[in-house]
Amino acid sequence: MGLYLSSPKTDKFSEDGENDRVRYGLSSMQGWRASMEDAVSDHLAPSCAFVSCICHAAIPDLDSCTSFFGVYDGHGGKVVAKFCAKYLHTQVVKNEVYAKGELCESLQRAFFRMDEMMRGQRGWRELAILGDKFNRFTGYLEGFIWSSPKHTEGKDEKQEDNWAFEPGPHADFSGPSSGSTACVALIRDSKLIVANAGDSRCVLARKGQAIEMSQDHKPELENERERILRAGGFIHAGRVNGSLNLARAIGDMEFKQNKFLSADKQIVTADPDINNVDLCEDDEFIVLACDGVWDVMTSQQVVDFVRENINNEAKLSTVCEKLLSKCLAPSTTLGEGCDNMTIIIVQFRKKSQIEGNVST
Template structure:
């Protein structure tokens, strides 16, 4: 976690896209870290009525973040049939499903493919043997049905990832978060946090950790993990007498629902590499300063990454991997939508605005 390069890698992966209701830009940069452990997903047309955006900040390796970026969004749609159309419940199930999928035999093979060096080679060979014949595997998610529940011989990954996702359908925005990546909405230039950073010292997190048999030392769960919620990290999820949401570390996301209106400018999803350097309001102000002068939203994101990058590793802040997604809403969203008070303010107060 604390290993730095002698000079930062400032090359950026950037992307832009849009549909009839929104446009997005994103950028990610390795920075001073020895490895890039962030991943992301940006699907403006997950289906005909749904957009999906997610940032995943890996720790102890990149594979869990990459696994989430590859599969979490498809599980949201798959879960909808069993959730009576409750999109929030579908998203929540998708977070838990990541842990389940990674613990099976196919999950082991997929994690190997997403890994490096000899693991990647071995995983590719086994993955080819395991893969269903014919058709695109992306459209054959039911193949995971062979792996219901944990596989007895494989405990799952020993590393993990935060997950912060935004799902937009019609004028409804659903934000789900586990960890310390964050989603912020700008309404009339005011920043409202739509997610809460899950740190061990928070009372609700501390209480669960201690009841599950864990401890907190130097602000870290069992002295090692500085997050209270994450996907993966199976070593913190071994109590067979407790449900998944009550383990020392849980993948259980906070779910926040907002009714969008024409006062809403954009949302930002970013990993803590950004939030360590800028407050929510500072980032919203910076975006407003540049969003109308750049031709691409990804260029705005790139400016933020350059702004946050530390000149040296002496201070720690600005030395992390950085990933940011900026989603701008096209107007009018809905001429009948009431923008007075309500949703963003209420959702933000619930998420404890900073």
């Protein structure tokens, strides 16, 4: 099977949810691609649920005053995107600085933590399970002879969060060669915090204007290029070492092997750009989406499209579906509009609306 299908898969996986602060809708579509490598983050704890190749997880109630939304776009395979969708939000909350209200620091640590967790015996085993190489009838990984501890449900939290290296034939596993972008948004009270590594994107709609909350990490950007060259890498045809068209990502461990450099200074780094803004009454919604959407429409065009449709549809997921259909290319000739596409729309509930609901 080649890169593209003979006809696109236009079936969409969609979902809606809400609380007293936000309402959201999301949708994913495989499109022309021969495989689906995007994953959407939503509340799946304690286990991750998969529909076809899509892991979805949006968490309007990460805690009593915080919401979490994220988009993970895999490359070289879907497994790292699945891993991030399953674990990244849990590591944000579990970090000790989260309880102190240091949300930016907690987000940054969670991004780096993904790479740490995917190394070693347990990381190898978890990636194999998420990659569907786990025999659920025998309880062992396919081709896995060493007698490992059984994979069981209901482990206590301390044991479940212990990712120390385990003995075994894959204890020296350096991590996956595939990778994933990660673009996540935390909403707490009137604060929006966005952390991004890669070319997925978050845009805030403020009084009809698109405000970029993230930057696409392409190798030709000056600061990215400098880091790549200093770490011993090179850029050819717009790609890191001639292969990866991203300068930041989770996974892609072949680009993170310099033991003399910290994690943020590797050829490719998981270090996220973090932006935050105080929300006001003029703020309407945010859109998080993978590059398959942004390759076709500008940030302002997406905001305009959502604003034109948001009041005409009962479900935000319907707006997402309409936007994905609009982005889908009629053929694979041009390339744009042929990628996997995932989008989340998060609409802010106005204080006046909340107070009105309470009074009624």
